Amino acid sequence: MSEVDSNIDRHWQRFTLKQKLSRYAVYLSFMIALILSLRTVQVIPEFFYDAPEQIADLFSRMWPISFEFYQISVHDAMIETLNIATLGTLVTLVFAVPLAFMNASNIVDSPWSHWVAKFFLVSSRSINSLVWALLFVAIFGPGVIAGVLAIAFRSVGFIGKLLAEAIEEINMGSVEALRATGAPWGAVLLKGYWPQVKPAFFSIVLFRWDINVRESAVLGLVGAGGIGIVLNNSMNLFEWQQVAMSLIAIFVIVILAEVLVVNIRKHLI
Amino acid sequence: MAELGITPVKDYKNPFPRNWLTTGLWIVVAGYLLYTVQSLGLSWSRFSEGLQHAGTLLDRMFPPNFSRWELLFSGLAESLEIAIISSVVGIFFSLFFGLFAARNLMPNIVSVPMRGFIALCRSFHPIIVAILFVKSVGFGALAGILTLIIASVGFIAKLFAEAIEEISLKQVEAIRATGASFTSVILFSVLPQVFSRFIGFSTYQLDSNLRNSTMVGIVGAGGLGGTLFSAFQRFDYDFVSAILITIIALILFWEFLSNVVRSIFSE
Numbered sequence: 001m002s003e004v005d006s007n008i009d010r011h012w013q014r015f016t017l018k019q020k021l022s023r024y025a026v027y028l029s030f031m032i033a034l035i036l037s038l039r040t041v042q043v044i045p046e047f048f049y050d051a052p053e054q055i056a057d058l059f060s061r062m063w064p065i066s067f068e069f070y071q072i073s074v075h076d077a078m079i080e081t082l083n084i085a086t087l088g089t090l091v092t093l094v095f096a097v098p099l100a101f102m103n104a105s106n107i108v109d110s111p112w113s114h115w116v117a118k119f120f121l122v123s124s125r126s127i128n129s130l131v132w133a134l135l136f137v138a139i140f141g142p143g144v145i146a147g148v149l150a151i152a153f154r155s156v157g158f159i160g161k162l163l164a165e166a167i168e169e170i171n172m173g174s175v176e177a178l179r180a181t182g183a184p185w186g187a188v189l190l191k192g193y194w195p196q197v198k199p200a201f202f203s204i205v206l207f208r209w210d211i212n213v214r215e216s217a218v219l220g221l222v223g224a225g226g227i228g229i230v231l232n233n234s235m236n237l238f239e240w241q242q243v244a245m246s247l248i249a250i251f252v253i254v255i256l257a258e259v260l261v262v263n264i265r266k267h268l269i
Numbered sequence: 270m271a272e273l274g275i276t277p278v279k280d281y282k283n284p285f286p287r288n289w290l291t292t293g294l295w296i297v298v299a300g301y302l303l304y305t306v307q308s309l310g311l312s313w314s315r316f317s318e319g320l321q322h323a324g325t326l327l328d329r330m331f332p333p334n335f336s337r338w339e340l341l342f343s344g345l346a347e348s349l350e351i352a353i354i355s356s357v358v359g360i361f362f363s364l365f366f367g368l369f370a371a372r373n374l375m376p377n378i379v380s381v382p383m384r385g386f387i388a389l390c391r392s393f394h395p396i397i398v399a400i401l402f403v404k405s406v407g408f409g410a411l412a413g414i415l416t417l418i419i420a421s422v423g424f425i426a427k428l429f430a431e432a433i434e435e436i437s438l439k440q441v442e443a444i445r446a447t448g449a450s451f452t453s454v455i456l457f458s459v460l461p462q463v464f465s466r467f468i469g470f471s472t473y474q475l476d477s478n479l480r481n482s483t484m485v486g487i488v489g490a491g492g493l494g495g496t497l498f499s500a501f502q503r504f505d506y507d508f509v510s511a512i513l514i515t516i517i518a519l520i521l522f523w524e525f526l527s528n529v530v531r532s533i534f535s536e
Contacts, residue, residue, distance in 0.1 A: 019533070022533045023533060023534070026530055026533060026534075033349075033353050034353055034354070034357055036350075037349065037350035037353045037354050038354060040346070040350060041347070041350040041351070041354060041410050041414075042347070042409060042410055043409065043410055043411045043414070044407070044409070044411070047406045047407050047409075047411055048406065048411060050406070051405055051406045051415075054404075054405035054406060055401075055405045057405075058401065058404055058405050080309065083305050083308065083309055084309075086301070086305070087302075087305050087309070090298065090301075090302070122521075123517060126480070126516065126517045126520045126521070127513065127516070127517070128480065128481075128483070128484040130396065130484055130487055130494075131484065131497065131513070131516075134487075134497070134498070134501050135326075138322075138326055138501065138506075139319050139322045139323045139326055140315070140316075140319035140322070141319070144309045144310070144311065145309075145311055145315065145316065145319070148309075148311075191285065214394050215394065217394060217397075218394045218396040218397060221396065221400075221487070221488065222487065222498075225309075231397075235400065235404075247393075247397065250393070250397070251392055251393070254392055254393075255392065
């Protein structure tokens with residue numbers, strides 16, 4: 001009887017002591033990080049109280065929007081931006097597809113190849129597209145070519161990683177059947193892997209294209225072509241009405257690209 | 270052949286017939302490539318000339334120069350400060366904005382303007398938002414913090430609202446049936462269902478804010494990006510490579526740290 005009583009009195013706990021302590025350690029270190037950052041960050045409070053007034057002033061300078069500026073330079077720059085995004089996405093595929101093959105364990109079964117592919121994919125993703133653009137502007141000089149390469153190098157990591165994951169998820173039955181007939185590796189890739197990866201491939205590429213349209217709109221700020229150059233010039237001249245026109249053009253293009261991609265993806269999947 | 274009883278197949282069908290849609294797509298892509306190379310003025314001579322520059326650039330970037338580590342460290346600290354503060358504030362606001370934008374909890378008159386506001390936060394690239402804030406609140410970390418708050422709201426509030434729209438309404442009805450107030454309904458029936466997903470979005474956004482905080486400095490909004498941009502403009506390429514290595518190391522370290530945190534919370 002006494003044994004049963006002691007069992008009933010035991011207190012049930014959801015987490016062990018170690019789990020609790022490690023969770024509290026995470027909360028505590030996060031709070032310390034937050035307090036440290038709030039204490040040391042260099043913010044001038046007067047600027048903060050002033051902000052709403054300044055923002056209102058900025059918008060009042062933007063009005064009325066200079067619509068005639070669209071014909072003068074926004075239109076051509078916008079076409080250039082779209083071309084940079086599209087060409088960059090196409091150039092990416094040249095690098096991303098082989099890296100995805102190297103990274104997919106059901107195509108190349110060697111840890112070395114996975115490490116090499118991972119290294120390129122991770123370094124492509126951890127450097128921002130603007131930083132890639134700075135590098136390529138230093139190499140090729142200001143212009144479209146730097147923008148295209150910046151977009152291409154930034155997208156390699158994204159497309160390569162997602163494509164490799166899509167390849168690893170396929171059903172190996174048809175690949176094994178093709179291999180059993182003695183098909184060469186090209187035919188196995190084209191008729192075994194490709195039909196299963198195709199919908200995922202197009203949806204990944206379209207998704208990245210949508211992101212690239214957004215990114216190529218700002219690359220011009222560091223001199224890599226497109227609408228960003230027009231935006232930067234008007235800002236340096238304090239022509240806020242022209243800035244407003246460029247911003248509206250970017251907004252419209254970004255929304256249109258997103259609507260287009262969402263609709264195509266609906267048909268694909 | 271005939272004595273074996275096998276007759277060769279005459280009209281066999283190609284199992285892989287030509288797909289005209291695919292062929293058409295290839296032709297369109299090839300035509301597009303020709304058109305862009307023409308219209309953007311890309312040429313092989315310019316490209317090969319650039320490759321020579323790339324050689325000298327890489328030569329000057331190596332070995333990386335860490336001698337001005339104090340500058341590097343202060344930029345890094347500012348990036349971290351921007352990332353942490355903006356994530357906390359942005360996540361805090363998104364909690365409310367997400368609730369107000371959920372169509373199954375709020376009347377249209379609240380949710381439609383809220384969704385519009387969130388969509389507006391999402392639609393501009395952080396760099397453009399950063400430019401506008403630099404013009405209105407001046408150079409420095411404040412502009413970066415405000416920019417990344419906007420970016421966090423645009424991302425988390427949208428996903429959080431979608432998560433709330435997917436919850437099971439049975440628990441909400443059960444709590445409502447007890448006569449609970451609106452706050453109790455939110456606290457005891459809605460939040461428990463979506464909280465784990467909210468934590469997931471927040472850790473992702475913290476990661477993304479850290480990456481972006483090393484970039485907003487390019488337009489003057491504080492952090493390591495400003496150091497990087499001025500090093501580029503002074504052609505200090507060995508310092509540039511030191512900064513780039515620091516950024517990559519920071520992001521790899523952060524990914525390691527967030528894996529540790531995730532394993533602690535998934536036990």
